[in-house]
Structures are given as C-alpha cells and as structure tokens.
Amino acid sequence: MNDVVTAEQVERHFARSAHTRALVNRWVERHGDDGVVDAVRDHRSRVVNTATLEEVKEVCAATDHALGEVKRKDVKDVRSINDWTCPFAVSHVFHFITEAIGTIPTYQEFQKQCESPRFRHMLWTPALQAIAACIEDGTPERIARHAMKWRIGNFYYSFLREQWVHAYLRSHGVMTRQHPLADALFAVDGWAGDKVISLYIGNQDYRTTNGGRKRTPRHHLRGGRPPFTFIDMELPPADSFGVVYIPRRHEVDDWIHRYFPEAVAS
Known part of the structure; x- marks a missing residue:
C-alpha cells in the first residue's frame, strides 16, 4: 500500500454524496483568497502514515509540557480565544510542519517552526492578533496569553495522542491513513478503507459517543454510497497534569478486537 496520501485521493475517497461534495465546494469558496485551499491540496501526507510507535513514544518523552503552568480554571471564561479560529486550522499546521521536518514534532519544535517565515502567517501571526484583540477588550495580558497557550497546547496534545494511536494500530496490522483535508473538512481523525476513525476525550458539552455539540464524521459524510462505518474511540478525561x-x-487492544477483527485474525 502506498504510504503517501494526497488531497485528491481524500476527495475521491470521501466525496460520495451530494452533501459531501457541497461541503468541499463551500470550503473552496470560503478560502478562495487566503491560500488555504492551494496549501492543503498540494500537501502530501507520508510521515503521519509511517511513523513507528517507538518514534512517537520518543516524541512524547522529549516534548516540553505544552500547557506550561496554565490551569483551565484561569482561562475557561476567555470566550474570544476559547472559540477562536483562523483560516489555517491548527491541524493543518501540525501536518504541514510534520512533513516539512520529516518527523512528528515536539512542542518546542512546533513552536519554533510556527515562528519561522515559512509558517508564521498560518498560526503565529493570527494568534498574536487574537491575543491583542482580547487584551484590547479588557482581558489581562497574562490571562489572554495563557488562554491561547491552553487552546493551542491542547490541540497539540490531541494531535500527538492521535499519532500514538495510529502508530499502535499500524504496529498491529491496521493500516490507517491521515491527511489534513480529511481532518479539517470532514472531522476524520483517520481511516482504514471505509472505516472512519474518531478519537476523542469524552465531554458532555463538546462530544461523547452519544452526543455533544461538535459535528462529527457521521454528519459530514452522511449519505455516502457505498456507506462508511464510523468508529468512535472515546477516552475518559485525563487524571493527571503535565x-x-x-x-x-x-x-486500544479492545478497539482492535472490536473494530478490526481482520487484523486480529491475520
């Protein structure tokens, strides 16, 4: 199987219904002038589809703590940053940087690359602008900066956790695939054939297997012919910090036995 995944392959694989094709068209129209469409469609994912479990474990051990000393209780009410987005989704930037450096980045390497001329316009500059606007609206500077660190740091941990799970699945014969177009447009954390994977920490307000306000692949990919199988890998909240x-x-072994019996049998 080819380890490189292109945006063209993603569109061909997932755009199986009028609803999904309309999602793609609206995405193209919405980002017609900001460079997102060209960057995502030019992107070729390889590292995220080949990284070994040992490589990901090394990153987990070497990374700086992405949240620092920030506590959720101090930033949970900073709505302008908690709900903040920019044209390049944070997941786009993780994927772009990963392929550019040829490995899953530690958080300190991710920060370094974000500030570099190649990627600065995607996340670093918009984040500084959002912090400045938040301060201007009356939020103390320390709280505004901490809120952004909390938001992006949690995105990083989610990305790193996904890479660990994908590497573990591959080590057990489940050949999953990833691409930022599938992630940002269809909320697909990965897929293996027609099996669509969602990996998340359960949160009653945001997302659980039975509900939550976040739209899921089931919504984005509804009506596909042939249909997809949707796999929810829900984790309990973390019980430690740092x-x-x-x-x-x-x-993960339970998920493999439940959702990928063909890998167990082989």
Missing part, C-alpha cells in the same frame, strides 16, 4: 495523555494499551 504529561502526555495516551490511551492504555489494553484500551
């Missing part, structure tokens, strides 16, 4: 939260191996 370390990378990854699933327990027995949890």
Whole structure:
C-alpha cells in the first residue's frame, strides 16, 4: 500500500454524496483568497502514515509540557480565544510542519517552526492578533496569553495522542491513513478503507459517543454510497497534569478486537 496520501485521493475517497461534495465546494469558496485551499491540496501526507510507535513514544518523552503552568480554571471564561479560529486550522499546521521536518514534532519544535517565515502567517501571526484583540477588550495580558497557550497546547496534545494511536494500530496490522483535508473538512481523525476513525476525550458539552455539540464524521459524510462505518474511540478525561495523555494499551487492544477483527485474525 502506498504510504503517501494526497488531497485528491481524500476527495475521491470521501466525496460520495451530494452533501459531501457541497461541503468541499463551500470550503473552496470560503478560502478562495487566503491560500488555504492551494496549501492543503498540494500537501502530501507520508510521515503521519509511517511513523513507528517507538518514534512517537520518543516524541512524547522529549516534548516540553505544552500547557506550561496554565490551569483551565484561569482561562475557561476567555470566550474570544476559547472559540477562536483562523483560516489555517491548527491541524493543518501540525501536518504541514510534520512533513516539512520529516518527523512528528515536539512542542518546542512546533513552536519554533510556527515562528519561522515559512509558517508564521498560518498560526503565529493570527494568534498574536487574537491575543491583542482580547487584551484590547479588557482581558489581562497574562490571562489572554495563557488562554491561547491552553487552546493551542491542547490541540497539540490531541494531535500527538492521535499519532500514538495510529502508530499502535499500524504496529498491529491496521493500516490507517491521515491527511489534513480529511481532518479539517470532514472531522476524520483517520481511516482504514471505509472505516472512519474518531478519537476523542469524552465531554458532555463538546462530544461523547452519544452526543455533544461538535459535528462529527457521521454528519459530514452522511449519505455516502457505498456507506462508511464510523468508529468512535472515546477516552475518559485525563487524571493527571503535565504529561502526555495516551490511551492504555489494553484500551486500544479492545478497539482492535472490536473494530478490526481482520487484523486480529491475520
């Protein structure tokens, strides 16, 4: 199987209904002038589809703590940043940087690359602008900066956790695939054939297997012919702070037995 995934392959694989094709068209129209469409369609994912479990474990051990000393209780009410987005989704930037440096980045390497001329306009500059606007609206500077660190740091941990799970699945014969177009447009964390994977920490307000306000692949990819199978890998909230939260191996083993019996049998 080819380890490189292109945006063209993603569109061909997922745009199986009028609803999904309309999503793609609206995305193209919405980002017609900001460079997002060209950057995503030019992107070729390889590292995220080949990284070994040992490589990802090394990143988990070497990364700086992405949240620093920030506590959720101090930033949870900073709505302008908690709901903040910019044209380049944070997941886009993780994927772009990963392929540019040829490995899953530690948080300190991710920060370094974000500030570089190649990527600065995608996330670093818009984040500084959002912080400045938040301060101008009356939020103390320290709180505004901490709120942005909390938001992006949690995105990083989510990305790193996904890479650990994908590497673990591959090590057990489940050949999953990823691409930023599938992630940002269809909320697809990965897929193996027609099996669409969602990996997340359960949150009653945001997302659980049975609900939450976040739209899921089931919504974005509804009506596909042939249909997709949707796999929810829901984790309980983390019980510690300051370390990378990854699933327990027995949890992923259970998912493999439940959702990928063909890998178990082989």
